Amino acid sequence: MNTATKLSGFALGLAAVFGAAYGVGQVAGPVAPAAETRHDTGDTAHDDPAGVSPGHADAHAPAGVAAHLPGGLLVSDQGYTLTPLAEAPAGDFVFRITGPDGRPVTRYDVAHDRRMHLIVARRDLSGFRHVHPEMAPDGTWRVASPLAGAGVWRAFADFTPTGGPALTLGVDVIVPGPLEARPLPAAATSATVDGYTVTLAGVPRPGHASELTLTVSRDGAPVTDLQPYLGAYGHLVALRRGDLAYLHVHPEGAPGDGRTPAGPAVTFSAEFPAAGAYRLYLDFRHGDAVRTAEFTVVVPGTGDAATAGTPTATATPTAGAGHGAPGHGHD
Template sequence: MNTATKLSGFALGLAVVFGTTYGAGQLAGPVAEVRVDDHRDDGRHDAADPATTEHDDAGHEADSPDGQLPGGLLVSDRGHTLVPVATAAGEFAFRITGPDGKPVTAYDISHDKRMHLIVARRDLSGFRHVHPQMSPDGTWRVDSPLDGPGTWRAFADFIPTGGEPLTLGVDVTVPGELTEVPLPAPASSTTIDGYTVDLTGTPQPGRSTTLTLTVSRDGVPVTDLEPYLGAYGHLVALRKGDLAYLHVHPEGAPGDGRTAPGPRVSFATEFPTSGAYRLYLDFRHSGVVRTAEFTVQVGDPGAVAAPEDTVPDDGHGTPGHEHD
């Protein structure tokens, strides 16, 4: 059952990290949270002080076998920090500071872009994937992808030149009356704007698994998918509870002489723990990027939310929209 909640002018949800990093001090650092209020008279956002880290309600006590955290759980990692920037209403802005505390201005291109900004509400609805533009001072700006009230998780996915790939995350709260969206039950098929996307593959925690998504339209396989971000599909997975971020890599690439432009797009995946995950597949066809969404259960079904917290997938996914 949906629950309506009034979000006031301060951030309500705390970003969470795994129990294995709770109290890790220099590793984890603070997990920041930001209030976004488009109704201020001066049209600017507020930035709250960093919040204290807490255990994940989902009770994750361990992560990947190599001890590495999934992305997006930390606001600061390997000397780099995601710093939200106050800006005009209707805009979202941030900087990445480096080990010297100064804004980073040099980035490598990854998946055709130097910066990927992914946002999702903490109930795993409202997913958006956009690409900000950087000013000379290292500030990244984009029209705000935060579509409505709620506590959102914003992920900056990038590679600083000369460094390792990083995904940093911060919570942002948009005040207003919020209606929680229950997590849809696991399903192997969904539809979006007349396209049907079928999912095959059985992910297991800590093991490499190939997931294949097959796109059709009106019952006819789509064999002319268009490249998007250097592939025929782009997949993000978020874990229910802490929103651990998994940026999944496609198998093959357009123009490599062996990867067909549909109807199947395959991804090498490794989910670190049991639990419920939400998958978001971006694909482009006829010049429009659409997002197909799935809930998958990895490993122990006991990690799924209680039955009253799930509803059957309505098969509509996220309304189609163009990506930047």
């Protein structure tokens, strides 16, 4: 979306728009070449040695289509379907995951301290939140709506049903109202968040494991006492511009393992599926608040001299739970 657009004529509330076909069309078209991505499940039973796992294929899809789709592009995969509930009360985001038998799934494995990770991003990548819904006994997940402001948002449900595959399902959701699209920030080499500076080192390569190191400082001094958040010193989500292909990785080592320092550097091994522009979101916890540093990274093509970079970003934390700036936060 490159021009100002108005979304109007809707009643107040949320309207779910299933975007599986859109995602397939984008990944097969000129926005970005189709390629396999990686997705970290956070479950040691599924993780590979590099800290990332293959994208998940739809067993019923035609060969060469879903078999190589990155995570988050499908609303339904391997018999599991993400269904937002239109009857949700105002102010709540409510959804279910139905299984191969058509019934709501009620049993999930814990991955990174939670059974469900819900990540939402506006399609122009100007808004982002990572929250954790609560499940009712009937399999209904509910959370205060993380969708801040008008626009088309992509909601990613990241979970592992007990006895099933680790999955990331995605669906588009519209928030009605006037909207002016925002351009993707230019690449740079640092981001500032609530007085913290995060610097990025490393050049990602398409189709190969790339080492990215993010270093946190405050007032010019390195932060060496990062606090664990969801069982790690940092979480990194990458979304590809255009189709919002999803990549979620976690850092090398773990708090309390006797070898991983609590900062200032947090190192990740990530595999980007193809050349192009990506938006990276680093979650880290310090002073009992979770913050997000945001980066635009350009993944160069073969033979390109382009390097990764990060724009400046700002956010306001909420003690103990994350930060509450519109469109950027945690729960």
